[in-house]
Amino acid sequence: MSVPPAETPAAAEPRFDFARAEPRWQAEWDARGTFRVQDVPTDGKPKYYVLEMFPYPSGKIHMGHVRNYTLGDVVARYKRARGHSVMHPMGWDAFGLPAENAARERGIHPAKWTWDNIANMRTELKRMGLSLDWDREFATCDPSYYRHQQKLFLDFLEAGLAERRESWVNWDPVDGTVLANEQVIDGKGWRSGAQVEKKLLSQWFLRITDYAPDLLAALDGLDRWPERVRLMQHNWIGRSEGARMSFELATPTAGIGSVEVYTTRPDTLYGMSFLAVAPEHPLATAAAAGSPGAAEFVADCRSMGTSEAVIATLEKRGYDTGLRVKHPFIEGATFPVWIANFVLMEYGTGAIFGCPAHDQRDLDFARKYDLGVLPVVLPLGEDAVRFTVADKAFDGTGIIINSGFLDGLEAPEAAKGAVITELERRGIGKGVVNWRLRDWGVGRQRYWGAPVPVIHCAACGVVPVPATELPVVLPDDVSFEWNGKLLDLHPTWKHVKCPCCGKAAERDTDTLDTFVDSSWYFARFCSPHADIPVVQAAVKHWMPVDQYIGGIEHAILHLLYSRFFSRAMQKTGHLNVSEPFAGLFTQGMVTHESYKLGGGGNGAWLYPEEIEKRPDGTAFHLGTGEPVTVGRVEAMSKSKRNTVDPGAIISRYGADTARWFILSDNPPERDMEWTEAGVVGAYRFTQRLFRLVENIAPGPYGEAPAQFGTPARTLRRATHRAILTVTEALESFAFNVAVARIYELSNAIGDAEKATTGADTEGLDWARREAVEMAARLISPAMPHLAEEIFARLNPGASDIVAELPWPEADVSLAAAELVTIAVQVLGKLRGTVAMPPGSAEADVLRAAADEPNVARLLDGKRIVKRVYVPNRIVNFVIAE
RNA sequence: GCCCGCCUGGCGGAAUGGUAGACGCAGCGGACUUAAAAUCCGCAGUCCUAUGGGCGUGCCGGUUCGAGUCCGGCGGCGGGCACCA
Numbered sequence: 018m019s020v021p022p023a024e025t026p027a028a029a030e031p032r033f034d035f036a037r038a039e040p041r042w043q044a045e046w047d048a049r050g051t052f053r054v055q056d057v058p059t060d061g062k063p064k065y066y067v068l069e070m071f072p073y074p075s076g077k078i079h080m081g082h083v084r085n086y087t088l089g090d091v092v093a094r095y096k097r098a099r100g101h102s103v104m105h106p107m108g109w110d111a112f113g114l115p116a117e118n119a120a121r122e123r124g125i126h127p128a129k130w131t132w133d134n135i136a137n138m139r140t141e142l143k144r145m146g147l148s149l150d151w152d153r154e155f156a157t158c159d160p161s162y163y164r165h166q167q168k169l170f171l172d173f174l175e176a177g178l179a180e181r182r183e184s185w186v187n188w189d190p191v192d193g194t195v196l197a198n199e200q201v202i203d204g205k206g207w208r209s210g211a212q213v214e215k216k217l218l219s220q221w222f223l224r225i226t227d228y229a230p231d232l233l234a235a236l237d238g239l240d241r242w243p244e245r246v247r248l249m250q251h252n253w254i255g256r257s258e259g260a261r262m263s264f265e266l267a268t269p270t271a272g273i274g275s276v277e278v279y280t281t282r283p284d285t286l287y288g289m290s291f292l293a294v295a296p297e298h299p300l301a302t303a304a305a306a307g308s309p310g311a312a313e314f315v316a317d318c319r320s321m322g323t324s325e326a327v328i329a330t331l332e333k334r335g336y337d338t339g340l341r342v343k344h345p346f347i348e349g350a351t352f353p354v355w356i357a358n359f360v361l362m363e364y365g366t367g368a369i370f371g372c373p374a375h376d377q378r379d380l381d382f383a384r385k386y387d388l389g390v391l392p393v394v395l396p397l398g399e400d401a402v403r404f405t406v407a408d409k410a411f412d413g414t415g416i417i418i419n420s421g422f423l424d425g426l427e428a429p430e431a432a433k434g435a436v437i438t439e440l441e442r443r444g445i446g447k448g449v450v451n452w453r454l455r456d457w458g459v460g461r462q463r464y465w466g467a468p469v470p471v472i473h474c475a476a477c478g479v480v481p482v483p484a485t486e487l488p489v490v491l492p493d494d495v496s497f498e499w500n501g502k503l504l505d506l507h508p509t510w511k512h513v514k515c516p517c518c519g520k521a522a523e524r525d526t527d528t529l530d531t532f533v534d535s536s537w538y539f540a541r542f543c544s545p546h547a548d549i550p551v552v553q554a555a556v557k558h559w560m561p562v563d564q565y566i567g568g569i570e571h572a573i574l575h576l577l578y579s580r581f582f583s584r585a586m587q588k589t590g591h592l593n594v595s596e597p598f599a600g601l602f603t604q605g606m607v608t609h610e611s612y613k614l615g616g617g618g619n620g621a622w623l624y625p626e627e628i629e630k631r632p633d634g635t636a637f638h639l640g641t642g643e644p645v646t647v648g649r650v651e652a653m654s655k656s657k658r659n660t661v662d663p664g665a666i667i668s669r670y671g672a673d674t675a676r677w678f679i680l681s682d683n684p685p686e687r688d689m690e691w692t693e694a695g696v697v698g699a700y701r702f703t704q705r706l707f708r709l710v711e712n713i714a715p716g717p718y719g720e721a722p723a724q725f726g727t728p729a730r731t732l733r734r735a736t737h738r739a740i741l742t743v744t745e746a747l748e749s750f751a752f753n754v755a756v757a758r759i760y761e762l763s764n765a766i767g768d769a770e771k772a773t774t775g776a777d778t779e780g781l782d783w784a785r786r787e788a789v790e791m792a793a794r795l796i797s798p799a800m801p802h803l804a805e806e807i808f809a810r811l812n813p814g815a816s817d818i819v820a821e822l823p824w825p826e827a828d829v830s831l832a833a834a835e836l837v838t839i840a841v842q843v844l845g846k847l848r849g850t851v852a853m854p855p856g857s858a859e860a861d862v863l864r865a866a867a868d869e870p871n872v873a874r875l876l877d878g879k880r881i882v883k884r885v886y887v888p889n890r891i892v893n894f895v896i897a898e
Numbered sequence: 899g900c901c902c903g904c905c906u907g908g909c910g911g912a913a914u915g916g917u918a919g920a921c922g923c924a925g926c927g928g929a930c931u932u933a934a935a936a937u938c939c940g941c942a943g944u945c946c947u948a949u950g951g952g953c954g955u956g957c958c959g960g961u962u963c964g965a966g967u968c969c970g971g972c973g974g975c976g977g978g979c980a981c982c983a
Contacts, residue, residue, distance in 0.1 A: 245902060245977080245978075249978055252978070259983080293983095333981075359981040360983080361982070363982090368983095377899085451982085687904095687910095690910075692923080695910085701936090705937090754911095756921075757922070760921050761920080764921090838917075840916070844963075846964090883963060884963090891964085
């Protein structure tokens with residue numbers, strides 16, 4: 018919300034002049050090279066690699082970036098102080114569709130749009146005072162980056178990890194490109210939101226499925242990842258155990274003699290009443306060729322696409338082909354073959370056997386088309402004669418019935434084993450493990466991406482571009498007036514000679530999915546200027562990333578692709594680790610109230626700075642005074658206009674204030690609400706801290722006094738306790754708690770200031786100086802500029818800066834309390850407290866507890882059955898009536 | 899439908915099984931000021947018959963000397979996956 022300039026807290030003379038101090042300290046760190054590290058360090062320090070998910074250069078940084086990079090910066094600065102050599106790089110995820118859209122809408126070339134955005138966002142990020150090694154910066158749209166990506170692609174191709182094959186793909190008609198399975202959400206494109214269609218295309222795939230078992234198994238070892246991210250990946254990879262088996266057609270059709278089926282319930286084979294294939298299945302195609310009815314049904318399913326099926330989720334439809342298959346075990350029995358819209362070509366074999374009694378979908382289908390329902394698993398305690406299945410399939414455990422040699426076996430487990438053994442003996446099936454994970458289709462029919470570095474030759478087929486001819490550079494001279502695939506329409510770019518036979522050939526005109534760009538950038542950061550993708554010594558030193566920080570929205574896509582890429586790079590000799598991110602932290606979103614013009618809340622969305630809030634909570638439009646409806650608190654988004662510009666906040670309150678508020682509000686993994694009141698509170702604290710410093714005499718520390726009076730001892734206890742508790746909070750990502758502990762220290766310093774006018778001031782000035790200097794060092798990961806400013810005031814002429822100082826060590830003996838308050842309970846209820854020196858003898862504590870007047874009153878005349886004693890904590894008297 | 903997480907004052911939240919509500923925001927009272935801002939001091943879960951006591955961490959039950967915390971069930975909210983055979 019808006020605060021007119023005259024009312025800003027800054028109107029009162031600020032003590033801490035952030036507008037001058039922040040750029041000055043940023044320049045100082047830069048001049049000293051404080052945050053620069055070598056590709057292969059020789060300093061012998063333990064390494065620590067801190068990385069935040071790099072930004073897409075959309076034009077301006079937003080509060081999500083501020084939160085992300087503040088969290089990372091706290092970790093980076095803290096670890097550096099703890100003696101680590103910290104690598105903390107920044108770059109740009111710079112390819113992608115928004116640049117093309119900008120080109121089409123505003124006539125700016127994607128390259129110019131992107132590089133201008135990068136320049137602007139770099140300036141904004143630098144104002145935050147992040148401890149970044151800017152010498153490592155790169156953008157993925159730079160040929161000096163993507164040339165190495167092209168090399169990796171060729172290495173993958175040679176290793177059999179990349180391949181071209183025809184397949185049914187997800188087609189986004191709005192973005193005009195193919196999408197990976199991971200990029201289709203609820204049947205819609207992840208970017209465009211358009212209904213995704215199915216298309217049969219020849220496509221580049223990366224064989225992520227080769228690593229499905231390892232990607233799954235290794236999740237257990239990622240003990241510094243959030244449990245729910247591991248779970249989401251676990252489900253996405255989707256391992257299932259079952260059987261693959263072949264059903265022989267009663268009459269072969271169009272050269273097809275049998276149908277392969279995947280099932281997780283081979284034990285229910287005797288309950289079969291039909292076989293169903295996907296509309297894209299070859300048998301369906303064959304049936305369609307011979308029957309107009311089947312053809313119509315198949316065409317129908319295709320036009321509906323995957324999306325309609327989701328909407329009409331209960332509408333199961335099928336078409337009886339008239340074909341029949343033989344049951345593998347029942348002599349002479351045959352079953353109808355249907356084409357069904359609920360069978361997916363992409364999963365298993367694209368064909369199922371239907372067992373209605375024990376599968377809900379099959380049951381729905383059977384009831385609709387009047388197919389048989391034969392129970393073959395009897396629930397425990399049910400009667401075999403009376404048990405029937407009505408409209409609810411039974412999928413629990415039980416005993417097999419009506420199933421020949423399987424009768425009496427326990428289902429599913431024992432019976433599954435028996436069926437698989439028999440299928441294998443007869444050579445018509447086997448036990449298999451099936452995966453939900455699909456191979457990663459990486460070809461995109463877009464301009465602004467890294468070109469796929471291969472050449473198609475009529476004689477030689479797919480020919481890799483020779484490594485010496487990399488990069489295959491994206492041509493600048495394209496027109497966004499052209500309708501279609503720009504690289505294909507370019508008059509000259511694709512026409513080349515075949516590197517193999519020298520005859521005329523054509524470049525591949527696909528570009529790589531931008532998720533490829535972000536699947537290895539963390540490795541490139543280790544040696545960003547090398548003329549090979551990664552320098553072995555550098556990645557051996559720095560990888561894996563010790564702490565990766567970003568949004569939960571990447572729980573599957575980016576993180577799974579990166580895990581695959583590390584394995585593929587390991588196989589092709591580029592990397593020595595299979596897991597790229599040893600630690601992962603997923604932050605919550607930044608939210609804000611939303612505002613709509615008009616009392617009814619049906620007017621236009623308004624930006625926070627367009628409204629004024631009155632003390633009673635009502636809001637009004639700043640210009641016109643019209644009433645404004647205050648809406649829900651939700652994720653900041655341009656469409657709802659509930660965004661707050663980080664640049665404006667930094668200009669008004671300083672980077673340290675923005676960083677402090679973002680850390681203090683709540684635990685970092687939860688969504689936080691950005692409020693003006695919160696920022697102002699954080700700002701006040703920066704000024705309060707600075708005032709405390711101004712009351713301390715600057716200059717050299719001097720010898721510690723031999724004696725400290727009571728206020729001095731109290732303050733020193735608070736100081737050393739703060740070192741302990743802040744350290745503990747930082748270690749566990751409890752940054753909001755660390756902030757609270759620093760507030761406590763600042764309150765203690767305030768109390769000590771009052772004591773300076775008292776009688777007992779021995780050692781107090783020394784203790785206050787110690788406290789303020791420690792406070793500066795403890796806030797330094799969060800508010801680095803203010804920390805430097807305070808430290809420099811206390812130590813005029815000193816050459817040390819806080820960013821290069823080691824983390825303070827607490828004196829544990831000073832942190833201990835002189836008296837501890839021990840709670841005294843009677844029958845588990847608090848009835849009083851006693852203050853005792855820590856470590857007092859049990860007998861003394863029990864005596865003092867029993868003598869506490871209120872406790873004594875309750876114990877009077879009662880028999881004490883039990884005395885519970887927890888040292889320095891609690892006493893509990895259990896009494897009998 | 900399956901899987902997972904969360905639920906504590908007006909608000910954000912704190913709390914190795916050991917004094918629930920630290921710390922902050924908002925609020926209230928006071929000091930300073932012609933006034934305001936800023937700053938400083940103080941109050942603050944709730945109810946009662948108030949130097950004491952009852953109730954209180956979504957609800958019900960259990961384990962324990964002692965439960966926000968552990969266990970079982972229920973409810974609400976949020977998230978992930980989903981014709982996955």
